[in-house]
Amino acid sequence: MSFSSTGRFLFAFLTLCAVLYVVPVIGQHETHGHHIQVGNDSLPQTLGRDLDKGSFEFHARSFFMHTDNKGDLLNYNALAAGAGIGYFSPSWKGFHFGFSGFFVFQLTEHNIYREDSQTGSGNRYELLLFDMNDFNNRGDLDRLEELYIDYEYKNLNITLGRQIFNSPFLNEQDNRMRANLFSGLSARYKTGNWKFTGAFFDRVTIRGTVEWYTMEESYGVYPFGRNPFGTPSRYKENVETLGIGVGGVHFKNDKRHFQLWNYYNENVFNMAFGQHEEVFTTKFIDVLAGVQGFYQSALNNGGNENPEMAYILPDESTFGAGAQLGLQTHVHTLTANYLQISKQGRFLFPREWGREQFFASLPRERFEGSGGVTSLMMKYEIEPTKTNWKLELGASKVDHAELTDYENNKYGIPSYYHFMTGAEYEFKGYFEGLDLRFFAVHKKAQNANTVADDFRINRVDLWNFNVILDYRF
DSSP, X not given: OOHHHHHHHHHXXXXXXXXXXXXXXXXXXXXXXXXXXXXXXXXXXXXXXXXXXXXXXXXXXXXXXXXXXSTTSOOEEEEXXXXXXXXXXXXBTXXXXXXXXXXXXXXXXXXXXXXXXXXXXXXXXXXXXXXXXXXXXXXXXXXXXXXXXXXXXXXXXXXXXXXXXXXXXXXXXXXXXXXXXXXXXXXXXXXXXXXXXXXXXEEEEOTTOOSEEEHHHHTTSSOOOBOTTSSBOOOTTTOXXXXXXXXXXXXXXXXXXXXXXXXXXXXXXXXXXXXXXXXXXXXXXXXXXXXXXXXXXXXXXXXXSSGGGOSSOTTOEEEEEEEXXXXXXXXXXXXXXXXXXXXXXXXXXXXXXOOOOOTTOOTTOOOTTBSSEEEEEEEEEEOOTTOSEEEEEEEEEXXXXXXXXXXXXXXXXXXXXXXXXXXXXXXXXXXTTEEEEEEEEEEEETTGGGOOHHHHTTTXXXXXXXEEEEEXX
């Protein structure tokens, strides 16, 4: 957000505050010489009084992250802090509006703007706490986020404008300071246990940035890897698309959850995704079972008639399948999770738009950009009843295509072992709304002796530590 747009946002915010608070306060004092008590039903209904029934939301967040790479490769750390506020109006004849903004400050950093002297690689994780597009902007990272009007009638809900949207692939991916938001039109319809979702978005604001991008501009904001020809991808600023359409169908009750989604990225690709989960209850324990799968193919020329500038090759397609089997009590959950992606092509979905939600996913790595992948993951979670804390542990073995297999390994990720531990504590009483989270990730190359440092740094043979503190009211 530029200085001028920041000024406009603050002006609009202060103006609205005046409407919300000054006008009602005036009306709550003397009228024609008579004192009016607050809440008196004889007060005339006004716009100010109605707006005063809306709600404010406040969110403060701090995030410390440290990455330790193997040997003499650079290590990094950074500490960020920020806060935001939003206003959400009451409903009037089914309509309401909302807006929010957030600012971030860099409190400290170590090496995140330096290139590693041995490999020439830059920072991967900590940089996204701030503005990855402007290294000089360390104290004015602010942006207008939500700004929408919403209409609700019975079971139908329609939202127009800048909004939060979550689905298995297009989502907030909120594991830094700020999340993704999307601009466009969305609709939801609920009936019984069924929910139907439709949306079209033409703009997005991305974690690690402060700008709003058209969908065309958002391609390649993050590092874009290699194309199937083995050369650096050139689709940045070269993809032509109007945006992305999303359709979803949900069914959910106490024992069953089914969802089917389709993502139509005009002129680039289409992806269909389905997932089904069941809970089988026995006398002593619940048995969890789930399956999921996707199919993706290019549309037209994949975004550009020049194959080296296309996001996906015109004849490129792939598919994948996953499964989950687990045991659950009121306190403990243990699952075994599996994912297989076909080696006939790469699974591609812009990292700028969200994080994929496969059963086998763990923090600090993705499967996007890869084909010929096999992953087996075990996860254990404990959340004792009548306590404020929970713990999770995860471990996986991920087999990637060879580093020289450019058609299936876009980002040059070696096969690796992946370990994660996380803990969360929610404060109660006076500090209710305060949430403290810690998680650590270790990724170890399966064949460490054969991995060059160029493919090791920020990918494998590293530790990543995170401490996040949130306060909301």
